Amino acid sequence: MSFVIDLDAERREVQYPDGIPVKFGGEQFIFPAELPAEALDPILSDELDLVGLLGEVLESSDGDAGIKEVVNALFRRPSLPRKFLEAIRQTYAILLGDQHEEFLKRRPFIGDYVRLTTGLTKVYGVELGKLFRSADSSESDSETSSPTSPDTTGSTPDESGSAPDSPDSSDSDG
Known part of the structure; x- marks a missing residue:
């Protein structure tokens, strides 16, 4: 039997079995291989x-x-800026667990948080903009609109979590 969604398929833990290593302030910090859903709670809180x-x-x-418009709303x-910074700290506390205090001792700058967040979103494959977008924002009931692509494509991997083969790419560890 083939599943449309297979939550048991390979996950990022296979790629980063010991977590995602990040060097900061001369120390190594290990972030979880998968982004825990709870890590977004501080950012998406009703208070913020x-x-x-x-x-x-x-x-x-x-x-x-x-x-x-953004400045006027702020x-x-x-x-909001203080609450947002606190939400970022809470998110990193969730991600780092016992390592969080040691991380804070390195006194991260705002730029450090920006670079780290940008890097982690690429590794985790999460785009915050997509979290705020309506699920049906790309659908249309208009009679004049038509889909831009077929419902299925040949490029979708058979297993969830696996990447399609790309003979043109080369593997590089760095």
């Missing part, structure tokens, strides 16, 4: 209300948001 902020920005700009929420 980033979804509300994004909605407000988009509503005030009729979907064409610029720096002015001024209406003066405690």
Whole structure:
């Protein structure tokens, strides 16, 4: 029997069986091989209300948001930057567990958090923008619209978690 979604298929633990090593401040920190769902809780909390902020920005700009709309929305929420930074710290506390205190002793700069978050999102394969997008945002009931691609493609791997073979790529460990 073939499954559409196989949660038992190979996971990132196979690629990073001992976790994802990150060098910072001369020390190595190990992040979990898979992103725990709970790690997003601080960022998506009702108290922080980033979804509300994004909605407000988009509503005030009729979907064409610029720096002015973002800054205006931030001024209406003066405690947001501090709450956001705390949410980032909480997220890293979840990811690092017992290593978190040692990580904080290295006194990470905002740029360190940005670079680390950017790197980890690539490894984890998570795009925060997609988390905020409506699930049906690409669908249309219009009679004049048509799908841009067929429902199935030959490029989808047979097993969840596996990558399609690419003869043009070369393996490199670094």
